[in-house]
Amino acid sequence: MFDILSKEQISQDFILLKIHAPHIRHAKAGQFVLLQLKEHSERIPVCVFETFDNGFSCLVQVVGRSTLEIKEEGDAFYYIAGPLGKPFPVGNYGKVVIYSKGWGIAPAISVGRALKDLGNYVKMVCLDESLSHLLKREGFDEVVYQENIVAYSGFDLVVSVGSNMLSKILSQIYDSTPHITMPVVHMLCAAGLCLTCRVKSGLACTDGPWFEAKEINWEDLLKRESLYKEQEKLALEEYKKSLLRKQLREEVEYGKDAHHYQT
Ligand code: FES
Numbered sequence: 001m002f003d004i005l006s007k008e009q010i011s012q013d014f015i016l017l018k019i020h021a022p023h024i025r026h027a028k029a030g031q032f033v034l035l036q037l038k039e040h041s042e043r044i045p046v047c048v049f050e051t052f053d054n055g056f057s058c059l060v061q062v063v064g065r066s067t068l069e070i071k072e073e074g075d076a077f078y079y080i081a082g083p084l085g086k087p088f089p090v091g092n093y094g095k096v097v098i099y100s101k102g103w104g105i106a107p108a109i110s111v112g113r114a115l116k117d118l119g120n121y122v123k124m125v126c127l128d129e130s131l132s133h134l135l136k137r138e139g140f141d142e143v144v145y146q147e148n149i150v151a152y153s154g155f156d157l158v159v160s161v162g163s164n165m166l167s168k169i170l171s172q173i174y175d176s177t178p179h180i181t182m183p184v185v186h187m188l189c190a191a192g193l194c195l196t197c198r199v200k201s202g203l204a205c206t207d208g209p210w211f212e213a214k215e216i217n218w219e220d221l222l223k224r225e226s227l228y229k230e231q232e233k234l235a236l237e238e239y240k241k242s243l244l245r246k247q248l249r250e251e252v253e254y255g256k257d258a259h260h261y262q263t
Pocket of ligand 1: 186187188189190191192193194195196197198203204205206
């Protein structure tokens with residue numbers, strides 16, 4: 001088992017987990033892990049945010065059954081696979097602008113730090129101000145929060161992560177600038193076997209997760225985003241009901257105990 005050392009609520013939908021998992025401590029910027037809470041839980045891919053002596057931290061967006069279960073009942077993970085995927089191709093690019101949406105802020109910061117350490121000029125553009133807390137302690141050259149997508153001139157590399165729609169739009173407006181992106185895909189095996197995570201030029205789990213944006217068929221990915229929506233919705237509703245039943249049981253038990261205590 002891999003203990004959750006801390007669970008910090010970053011905003012309404014996001015929690016930052018610090019996890020004891022020594023095998024992940026050497027993860028490089030841009031890599032990810034598969035988290036499995038219990039023996040029969042779904043395995044979810046999550047980007048590594050930071051590493052430390054005995055483990056790592058990651059940002060989890062609470063959107064479905066598995067992530068709500070981690071938030072409500074997670075004390076330790078049954079299984080953690082990783083580090084997975086190829087690290088971000090860190091190099092001397094010059095001026096880099098990094099766009100992130102939602103959970104994408106975690107890999108954006110970790111990649112931004114590695115690029116900055118090499119001497120690149122790094123501008124961070126964050127589309128969720130509610131996550132600004134995470135960026136406050138960083139030393140990037142520029143930080144911008146904005147709701148709309150704005151293009152900036154004079155950059156040698158564009159990086160985008162956290163939303164297929166965001167990356168698709170950026171690939172159109174920065175059509176002559178190199179653009180590296182992490183496409184959002186479903187992953188089941190993360191070992192190159194199930195092909196669920198295929199993108200035009202390879203598999204996100206083994207060849208990615210970072211690709212040149214022009215190599216991605218964004219229309220196809222956007223269609224596939226909703227493939228499992230119905231099952232995910234049902235699983236979430238079922239889990240919320242089970243949480244409610246558990247809560248009621250505990251209230252009844254507590255009521256009984258209180259009654260015994262009084263009598
Ligand atoms: S998740 Fe199965 S091949 Fe990538």
